[in-house]
Amino acid sequence: MTKHLVVGAGPVGLAVAEHLRERDEDVVVVTRHVKHALPEGVEHRRVDVSDPTVAAEAFADADVVYQCAQPPYDAWPDLFPDLTRGIVEGVEAADARLVVAENLYMYGEVDARLTEDLPYAATGPKGRTRAKCARMVLDAHDEGRIEATIGRASDFFGPRVRESAVGEQVFGAAVAGKRAMVFGNPKYPHTYIYVPDFARALVLLGERDDALGEAWHVPNPETVSTRRFVDFVYDAAGADPGFPHIVAASGLVLTLGSYVSSPLKELSEQRYSFEAPYIVDDSKFRDAFGDAVTPTPLETAIEATVEWYREQGAAADPIRLGTDADHPTEATQQ
Known part of the structure; x- marks a missing residue:
C-alpha cells in the first residue's frame, strides 16, 4: 500500500488527508504542533520539517509527500524558503514523490487569464517568495x-476555511445575518475554488507520471463576479x-486601513487581484486529465460550506491572518 504523508493540517492538508482516507489509504499528517480532530485512521507526527535532517527522518517511509504547509502570513520571506528547502531535501533523502499546493502570487498582476506559462513577475515580497x-x-525535479x-489554485472556500477572502467575513457573516465585507470591486469576475476539489486534484497529480516536473492550475468551478458569489452564499444561508x-x-479604505491594521497591511500586496478581473485558466489540467477531477458545481459547494459554518459557529476575528491563511485565501498550516 502507498504511504501518503501530508505536511500541514490546515483546510487543504486535512482535505487531502480526508480524501485519501475515503479511499482507505495509509495516511500520516505532519505538523509542528499537536493537532486535534484529524480524520479517523490518520497517524500524526509532530516534527518541524524545515530542518532537512528531521524531515528526512519523518519522510523515511513515505511514497508521496504533499506539501500543504506554510509559515505565518507575515513571515513568508523569512521562513518559507527554509521550509521548502527542508521538505525538498527530506523528500530527496526518502526517495519519495513531492506534490506541492500553491496559490498564484508568483505571477503578480496580469491583464489576461492566468495560465501556467506566465512569467513569475510578482514585485511584492510574498509573490517573490x-x-x-x-x-x-x-x-x-529538473x-x-x-x-x-x-x-x-486561487482563493479558497469550503470546510475549515475561515481566514480567506470569502471565509469568515462572507460565509460567517451570512450565517450570522450580517453584511459581508469583500475586498476590491465586487463587480469583477474572480475565480474561487472549493477546497475538497483542490485536494482531489492534488492527489491525482501525485498519481500521474505525466504530471511531474510541471505546475498545474487545478480545475475550478464556474467563475462569477464576487458580487454574484456572495449572492449565492446569502441565498444558501436563507x-x-x-x-x-x-x-x-x-x-482609499484599504490604503488607510493598512496603516492601522496589520491584517489589512498584509492583504494590500494582493489588492490587484480584487480590483480587476481575476480568472484562472484550468484548460491545461482538463486537457491532460479529462474529467478525472470534475469541480463541484459552485452553488452545491457554497451550500455545503454554509452548512459547515452553521454547524461550527462563528469565529472571533474574521480578518485575522495567522498560520493557516494563504492569500487571504486559506489555507495551509503546519
Missing part, C-alpha cells in the same frame, strides 16, 4: 534529485432577498 519556492521545487509536481449583502473595502 512564492516564486522562489516554486523554482526551488521545480529545479530539484536536476533529477526528486520527482515533483505543483497544483495551484437571507432576506432585500437585505444588502456587501460592504466593499477598496481603494
Whole structure:
C-alpha cells in the first residue's frame, strides 16, 4: 500500500488527508504542533520539517509527500524558503514523490487569464517568495534529485476555511445575518475554488507520471463576479432577498486601513487581484486529465460550506491572518 504523508493540517492538508482516507489509504499528517480532530485512521507526527535532517527522518517511509504547509502570513520571506528547502531535501533523502499546493502570487498582476506559462513577475515580497519556492521545487525535479509536481489554485472556500477572502467575513457573516465585507470591486469576475476539489486534484497529480516536473492550475468551478458569489452564499444561508449583502473595502479604505491594521497591511500586496478581473485558466489540467477531477458545481459547494459554518459557529476575528491563511485565501498550516 502507498504511504501518503501530508505536511500541514490546515483546510487543504486535512482535505487531502480526508480524501485519501475515503479511499482507505495509509495516511500520516505532519505538523509542528499537536493537532486535534484529524480524520479517523490518520497517524500524526509532530516534527518541524524545515530542518532537512528531521524531515528526512519523518519522510523515511513515505511514497508521496504533499506539501500543504506554510509559515505565518507575515513571515513568508523569512521562513518559507527554509521550509521548502527542508521538505525538498527530506523528500530527496526518502526517495519519495513531492506534490506541492500553491496559490498564484508568483505571477503578480496580469491583464489576461492566468495560465501556467506566465512569467513569475510578482514585485511584492510574498509573490517573490512564492516564486522562489516554486523554482526551488521545480529545479530539484529538473536536476533529477526528486520527482515533483505543483497544483495551484486561487482563493479558497469550503470546510475549515475561515481566514480567506470569502471565509469568515462572507460565509460567517451570512450565517450570522450580517453584511459581508469583500475586498476590491465586487463587480469583477474572480475565480474561487472549493477546497475538497483542490485536494482531489492534488492527489491525482501525485498519481500521474505525466504530471511531474510541471505546475498545474487545478480545475475550478464556474467563475462569477464576487458580487454574484456572495449572492449565492446569502441565498444558501436563507437571507432576506432585500437585505444588502456587501460592504466593499477598496481603494482609499484599504490604503488607510493598512496603516492601522496589520491584517489589512498584509492583504494590500494582493489588492490587484480584487480590483480587476481575476480568472484562472484550468484548460491545461482538463486537457491532460479529462474529467478525472470534475469541480463541484459552485452553488452545491457554497451550500455545503454554509452548512459547515452553521454547524461550527462563528469565529472571533474574521480578518485575522495567522498560520493557516494563504492569500487571504486559506489555507495551509503546519
